Amino acid sequence: MNSSKKDIVQIQQDYVSRFSSEIFNRPGLGKRTRILLNLAMLTMAGEREVLRKFIYDALDLGCSRTAIRETLLQTISFAGHNKVSLATNIAQEVFMEIGKLRHKSRQKAR
Secondary structure, eight states: OOHHHHHHHHHHHHHHHHHHHHHHTOTTSOHHHHHHHHHHHHHHHTOHHHHHHHHHHHHHTTOOHHHHHHHHHHTHHHHOHHHHHHHHHHHHHHHHHHHHHHHHHHHHHO
């Protein structure tokens, strides 16, 4: 990628980051509610990699695995079975990855 193209990509990424931060930090909804809404929308859009990142973010914000699963399931009427199935598979992979990391850190602590 040439430097002018990199500049454009960087400008776009900076804009999206600033815009997203402003939207995500508005008053009126808690961060957990907001992130669960994002999971639902990402499921409907079929945005797999972004969904994976947001599932990690949801867990970091204190959302339970049950709340994440239920949020994904609630989109089935709008997103369809295939997208919800993909989303729940991604969530399960994230849950398993986190479980493995916790297991490894416990073994190191011994």
